[in-house]
Amino acid sequence: MNRLGIAALVIGLMHSGICCGDEPLHEVSLTRMVQRDNLREWKFIVLHHSATEVGSLESIDAAHKQRKDSDGNPWRGIGYHFVVGNGRGMKDGQVAATFRWTEQCEGAHAGDLQYNTQGVGVCLIGNFEMEPPTPAQLDSLQDLVAALQKGCQIDAKSVIRHTDIKATACPGKRFPMEKLWGGVMKDGEERLVKTRKRE
Ligand SMILES: [Zn+2]
Numbered sequence: 001m002n003r004l005g006i007a008a009l010v011i012g013l014m015h016s017g018i019c020c021g022d023e024p025l026h027e028v029s030l031t032r033m034v035q036r037d038n039l040r041e042w043k044f045i046v047l048h049h050s051a052t053e054v055g056s057l058e059s060i061d062a063a064h065k066q067r068k069d070s071d072g073n074p075w076r077g078i079g080y081h082f083v084v085g086n087g088r089g090m091k092d093g094q095v096a097a098t099f100r101w102t103e104q105c106e107g108a109h110a111g112d113l114q115y116n117t118q119g120v121g122v123c124l125i126g127n128f129e130m131e132p133p134t135p136a137q138l139d140s141l142q143d144l145v146a147a148l149q150k151g152c153q154i155d156a157k158s159v160i161r162h163t164d165i166k167a168t169a170c171p172g173k174r175f176p177m178e179k180l181w182g183g184v185m186k187d188g189e190e191r192l193v194k195t196r197k198r199e
Helices: 003-015 030-034 057-064 113-118 135-152 177-185 188-198
Strands: 044-049 082-084 095-097 119-124 159-161
Touching (some): 030 095, 030 135, 044 113, 119 135
Parallel strands (some): 044 119
Antiparallel strands (some): 082 095
């Protein structure tokens, strides 16, 4: 590679957001996004919807900062570990890791101590009582779940919906769990290979 090529590569890396701290990390590969040195012992992946048509990591963060825990202390911010955009507030299919993932701290999403401390909380923007996720969202979710399963050794039966552990409609009746099971759990390895090839 000539010097110009190297310069272009460096600029490309800078633009990919690799060094951006709390910024959404959508252009970093999902496998790399999931990798942490200080990985907690995660046992579950808990899937949610935002129950709003529009939203982003920032809008949920602002809303969750208004909440208080049972001791009256304000939440530190967004309760999920990952957010997947739907093109309204965030790019369609964009995956963003929150501080709860980068700092490997427990979530505030399940309404249950075990699932908050051992469950990776993933929120898709949208109200899936009304409409299904976008194809790009579902595709990104499948890749994210596959990367998390591999990185944290989480088995297929431990990828669950919020409604599977609590009396809630979340993530909505139009959330296609069957498709997710077909797309991720059976060919998780295949998807990971695909993800790796895209890097
Ligand atoms: Zn939920």
